[in-house]
Amino acid sequence: MSRIEVQEDRCKGCLLCTTVCPVNIIVQSERFNVSGYKVAEVPEADMDKCIGCASCAMICPDVAIKVYKTPKKKGDN
Amino acid sequence: MTKQPERIFVKGNEAIARGALAAKCKCFFGYPITPQNDIPEFMSTEMVKAGGDFVQAESEVAAANMLLGAAATGIRSMTSSSSPGMSLKQEAISYMAGSEVPAVIVNMNRGGPGLGDIGPAQGDYYQSTRGGGHGDYRHFTFGPGTVQEAYDLTIRAFDIAFEHRTPVLILGDAILGQMKEPITPWEPENIDEEGGKDWAITGRTGGREKRLIKSLFLAEGELAGQNRHLQAKYDSWVDLAECEQFETEDADLIICAYGSIGRIAKSAVRKFRKEGKKVGLFRPITLYPFPSAELKALAEQGKRFLTIEHNLGQMVDDVRLAIRTISDSEFFPIYPGNLPTPDELEEPILKCLEGK
Amino acid sequence: MSEMNEKLVFDKPESVIDRATHYCPGCHHGIAHRLVGELLDEMNLAEKTLMTTSIGCSVFLYNYLNVDAVEAPHGRAPAVATGVKRARPDHFVFTYQGDGDLASIGMAEIMHAANRGEKMSVVFVNNTVYGMTGGQMAPTTLIGQKTTTSPAGRCQATQGSPIRMSEIIASLGGVAYAARGSLDCVKNIRAAKKHLRKAFECQINGTGFGFVELLSGCPTNWKMTPIQANERIQTEMIPYFPLGVFKDISEEGGIC
Numbered sequence: 206m207s208r209i210e211v212q213e214d215r216c217k218g219c220l221l222c223t224t225v226c227p228v229n230i231i232v233q234s235e236r237f238n239v240s241g242y243k244v245a246e247v248p249e250a251d252m253d254k255c256i257g258c259a260s261c262a263m264i265c266p267d268v269a270i271k272v273y274k275t276p277k278k279k280g281d282n
Numbered sequence: 283m284t285k286q287p288e289r290i291f292v293k294g295n296e297a298i299a300r301g302a303l304a305a306k307c308k309c310f311f312g313y314p315i316t317p318q319n320d321i322p323e324f325m326s327t328e329m330v331k332a333g334g335d336f337v338q339a340e341s342e343v344a345a346a347n348m349l350l351g352a353a354a355t356g357i358r359s360m361t362s363s364s365s366p367g368m369s370l371k372q373e374a375i376s377y378m379a380g381s382e383v384p385a386v387i388v389n390m391n392r393g394g395p396g397l398g399d400i401g402p403a404q405g406d407y408y409q410s411t412r413g414g415g416h417g418d419y420r421h422f423t424f425g426p427g428t429v430q431e432a433y434d435l436t437i438r439a440f441d442i443a444f445e446h447r448t449p450v451l452i453l454g455d456a457i458l459g460q461m462k463e464p465i466t467p468w469e470p471e472n473i474d475e476e477g478g479k480d481w482a483i484t485g486r487t488g489g490r491e492k493r494l495i496k497s498l499f500l501a502e503g504e505l506a507g508q509n510r511h512l513q514a515k516y517d518s519w520v521d522l523a524e525c526e527q528f529e530t531e532d533a534d535l536i537i538c539a540y541g542s543i544g545r546i547a548k549s550a551v552r553k554f555r556k557e558g559k560k561v562g563l564f565r566p567i568t569l570y571p572f573p574s575a576e577l578k579a580l581a582e583q584g585k586r587f588l589t590i591e592h593n594l595g596q597m598v599d600d601v602r603l604a605i606r607t608i609s610d611s612e613f614f615p616i617y618p619g620n621l622p623t624p625d626e627l628e629e630p631i632l633k634c635l636e637g638k
Numbered sequence: 639m640s641e642m643n644e645k646l647v648f649d650k651p652e653s654v655i656d657r658a659t660h661y662c663p664g665c666h667h668g669i670a671h672r673l674v675g676e677l678l679d680e681m682n683l684a685e686k687t688l689m690t691t692s693i694g695c696s697v698f699l700y701n702y703l704n705v706d707a708v709e710a711p712h713g714r715a716p717a718v719a720t721g722v723k724r725a726r727p728d729h730f731v732f733t734y735q736g737d738g739d740l741a742s743i744g745m746a747e748i749m750h751a752a753n754r755g756e757k758m759s760v761v762f763v764n765n766t767v768y769g770m771t772g773g774q775m776a777p778t779t780l781i782g783q784k785t786t787t788s789p790a791g792r793c794q795a796t797q798g799s800p801i802r803m804s805e806i807i808a809s810l811g812g813v814a815y816a817a818r819g820s821l822d823c824v825k826n827i828r829a830a831k832k833h834l835r836k837a838f839e840c841q842i843n844g845t846g847f848g849f850v851e852l853l854s855g856c857p858t859n860w861k862m863t864p865i866q867a868n869e870r871i872q873t874e875m876i877p878y879f880p881l882g883v884f885k886d887i888s889e890e891g892g893i894c
Contacts, residue, residue, distance in 0.1 A: 208644075219664035219857075219864035225824050242663065259648040260824045266668030267659060272648035309725050335724040339717065340750035347714040347747070351721025354708040355688065359725065373711050381709065483706035483722070485686045485729055494700050496709035 207257025207274045211245055215269035218242035222261035222270065228254045231261055287466045294429045294458040295320035295362075297465055298388055299328065301436030302360050306473045307386070308334035309359040311348040313341060313367060316400040317456040318390040321362040342367035346374030346387070353378070353385040354495040356482025358440050358475065362388035364456075365406050366397060368414065375449050376415030379512070380497025384443035384477070386436065388452045390459040393618035402456035402542060403618035407596035410453045411570040418509060420516045422450040423570040425540040427526075429463035431567070437470050442522070444477035446515060453569060455592070457542035516571075525573035526565040527580075529555055533562030535634050536580055537627075538589040538601045538611065540566045547590055549624040550631060559635055569597070574604035587611035588634045590627060593618060651675040653684045655704050664864020666821040666854035667695060670763055671702050673831045674734070677838055678705065683730045690719040692744075694736035695769040713744020716751035719758050730841060732759040738768040741777040741801050748807070752847045755812020759837045759848040762803060765856040766875065773859030777801045780878060785859070800878060804851045808884035814846030817883040820853035822871035826881065836886065845887060853879055 209231075216238060222245050223231045230251035238244050247255065262270040292300065299321045302310070310329050312322030322338065329336045339345035345361045352359040363371055368389045378385060391406045393399040406414075413419040422442050426432040432454060439450040478484075483493050499505035528548055530536055539547040544565035554561045564580065564587075566573050581587070581604075589598040589611045598613045605611065614630035616622040650656060654675035661667050678684045687705040691697060693712040700707035710718035715733035723731040740748050740762050751758065767785055768774040775788040778800045782791040792800075808816035815837045819830030830852055837848025853875050855867035862870065 215658055217663035221664060221864050221868060224865055224868070240658075257647060262648040263824050263827050264669065266661065266663075266665055268650045268654060268668060268672050270648070271646060271650075273644045274647045275644040309721065311721065335727075337720060337724060337754075339720075340746050343714065344717040344720075344747050344750065347711060347717035348721035348724070350710070350714075351690065351708060351718035351723075352725035353721070354718075355722055355725040355729075357725035359721070374714070377709075377711050483688050483708055484726065485688060485706055486704070487685050489685070492700075492704050493706045494709070495707070496700065498697065498709060 206253055207255045207272065208252060209247060209255060209261060210271040210273065212269045212271070213238045213244045215267045216242060216244040217267055218244060219266065220245060221264045221266065225260040225264050227258060227260065228256060230254050289464050289466055291462055291464050292429065293320055293460055293462050294432045294454055295390065295460070296324055297429045297433040298362070298436045298452060299324040300467055301433040302386065302440070303328060303332050304467065304469050305358060305437045305440040306475050307358045307360050307440065308475070309352040309357055310334070310336045311339050311345040311352070311359070311361045312336070313339050313345045313363065315342070315364045315367045317392060317459045318362050318364045318388065320459070321388060342370035343373060346371035349385050349387070350374045350378050350383055353383045354483055356476055356478025356484060358477070360386040360388070362390070364390045364392045365394050368406060368409065372409070372415035375421065376413070376417050376419065377497050378449045379413065379419035379421055380417060381495045382447040383449070383495060384447050385449050386439045386443055386452065387449055388454065391453060391455040399619055400456065401619065401621060402592060404455060404541060404543065404592035404596070405618050406453065407569065407591070407593060410451050411572070411600070419512060420570050421448050422446070422519065423568065424450070424452050425566060425569045426452065426454060426458060427541050427545045427565060429458070429461060430465040432458060433465050433467060446519070447481070448515070453541065455542050519571040522568065523571040523573040523575070524567040525576050526563070526567060527576070528563040528565070530562035530564060530580060532560055533585060534560040535586050535588060535631070536562050536564050537631065538564045538577070538587055538597070539591065540569060540597060543590055543592050543616065543622060546622055546624055547627060550627040553624065553628070554631065561631060561635065572600045572604065574600070577601060577604040578608070581605035581608040586634065588614060588631060590614045590616065590630070592616045592622060651679045653678040653704050655702055657701070659702060660698060661695065662858040664855060664857040664867055665695070666765070666852070667763060669821045669827060670761060670852050670854065671699065673827070673834055674761060675703055676831065677834055678703070681838060681842070683838070686728070687730045687732070688722050688726060690715045690722060690731070690733040692733060692735040692739045694739050696734055696736060696763065697770065699734050713739050713742070714747050715739070715744065716747040716756070716760065720751050720754070720756050723756055723758050727757070732761060734761045735763070736769065737762070737764045737766065737778040738776045741803050749810065752807050752849060753810045753812050755814070755846040757841050757844055757846065759841050760850070761834065762849065762851045763854050764803070764851050764879065765854040766800070767856050767859045769856050769859055780874060802879060804849065804884050807849045812847050813849060813885055814840035814887045815848040816885040818851040818853065818879060818881050820871055820876060820881055822853065822855065822868040829881070833883070
């Protein structure tokens with residue numbers, strides 16, 4: 206599976222990441238960071254839908270998103 | 283049989299260019315303007331032969347900014363111009379002062395204001411000694427009076443620039459630039475061609491900390507700190523002030539004049555001395571720092587002063603500042619556009635001698 | 639929930655310093671910085687890079703990229719970088735400039751550095767507005783675009799037309815590569831990085847001057863949300879500033 210990690214203190218809540226996610230799982234949270242921005246997040250329920258394409262990270266102007274991928278093991282579906 | 287030192291017969295402009303090469307200047311950025319064209323013309327071939335680089339820039343603005351870039355890397359670099367072009371260079375000179383970039387700049391002063399003429403003048407004294415661009419800064423300024431001195435001071439200028447991380451100006455005029463004289467060129471020893479080892483931008487090779495050359499200081503108190511630092515540097519130059527004193531010891535009247543006018547005044551002093559008149563010459567060699575202490579010492583001896591300049595009265599302010607608690611100076615202007623002769627200076631000197 | 643064998647596949651490049659930027663939300667400077675930083679890493683250039691920064695919102699670029707830098711006066715970056723490169727020809731030299739800086743006050747410097755074929759690279763961020771000074775009209779402001787100095791919208795009759803820099807630069811003899819990309823969507827960001835790589839390669843190979851224009855959003859001064867700003871790039875900017883490569887001498891057999 207894949208996942209993203211939003212560095213919340215860097216996120217400025219521009220939401221550009223939400224527009225490029227091919228599986229539409231990134232949303233604005235209700236949390237404010239130290240700078241007063243409502244940060245982007247992937248809700249718990251949608252986390253397993255991430256395909257690790259890094260589109261969100263690519264468009265993030267604040268380099269606030271890390272993308273992790275777990276290589277599929279042979280035999281996994 | 284000892285070898286005689288080589289003598290060459292060159293214009294002031296060429297002497298400056300040769301002095302720069304002797305000082306291991308490796309980059310020259312020029313733009314055509316009379317009466318300094320011999321410098322970029324000479325450099326266009328000789329600098330390249332010396333293993334350096336020459337660029338004819340698109341403007342004086344660009345040439346001075348190229349100088350800023352090259353000098354920021356710690357390479358000995360230079361530009362030259364004349365009055366209207368110097369106005370355009372002030373932007374980069376202010377940045378160089380603010381970001382403490384060492385470089386040598388030559389101004390072959392011509393008549394102004396505006397396009398003026400292409401003859402000699404000293405109208406850029408204020409611009410040269412007060413920090414001609416925006417902001418509060420000074421830079422070292424030499425005022426050579428002979429072709430040999432132009433050569434010598436160009437070599438000095440590079441050392442001062444790197445020692446104090448400052449732009450250094452050589453302020454000549456059309457007389458100095460265009461006049462041919464025999465000089466004895468010499469090669470300085472032990473020049474450190476990598477003079478900016480602890481500050482220049484040379485790449486983070488070996489993973490060293492990144493370096494910045496900048497003049498923007500926005501954090502609370504930062505700019506004030508930088509200005510305090512710069513002022514302390516300028517104050518420290520007071521001991522580097524230089525002047526020539528000629529027949530001043532027993533003189534009643536001291537003529538204060540710099541550069542080409544200093545030289546013409548010297549001829550007048552010689553003539554008066556032959557007539558037994560007690561006149562001397564005080565010729566600042568550094569215009570900033572101004573040799574105030576030496577001048578004040580003369581004032582303390584009760585001497586009188588006459589400042590003669592090829593402008594409407596600029597250096598006379600520095601003369602008056604130097605002696606203000608003791609004495610004052612008369613002033614005689616040679617208007618830019620006129621070519622001065624020793625004869626012309628006789629009348630004002632005589633008037634002063636006679637106390638009129 | 640992270641598994642032991644998971645791989646970090648996207649992270650901040652090493653050349654980008656780990657700190658928050660001063661840019662507004664949705665500003666594309668951060669994307670441009672990251673692309674440059676990635677290339678400095680991938681092409682192993684960071685230690686030999688001498689960057690010339692300019693004036694405008696990107697004035698603090700030297701706080702964000704971990705390379706040696708000199709700050710140029712407004713518009714003069716190509717002249718300053720000329721000096722840097724002539725003094726240190728073995729180093730990698732680039733400027734990073736906005737549209738007010740490059741296409742207005744610095745027009746002479748960019749034209750002549752390009753025409754001389756200085757072996758340097760120029761990253762040109764075009765967001766059609768003076769950002770740092772508060773949203774005034776830029777040389778690239780589109781006709782009808784409202785700014786603080788064209789409050790009724792830019793009028794061609796009195797304020798001229800937006801300048802297409804990439805096309806102009808491509809016409810100059812010393813230029814090895816000139817391209818326009820955009821930072822509004824993932825596809826264009828990928829293409830922009832390819833343009834930058836090509837421009838950087840032109841310097842490293844000594845073929846000549848490399849120029850990459852990046853269409854960018856300025857939500858604050860456009861008075862839009864970041865998402866609206868990105869849409870504006872697609873609907874208004876790209877039709878006027880077409881994307882693509884305008885000159886590539888590696889495709890033409892080089893400069894004589």
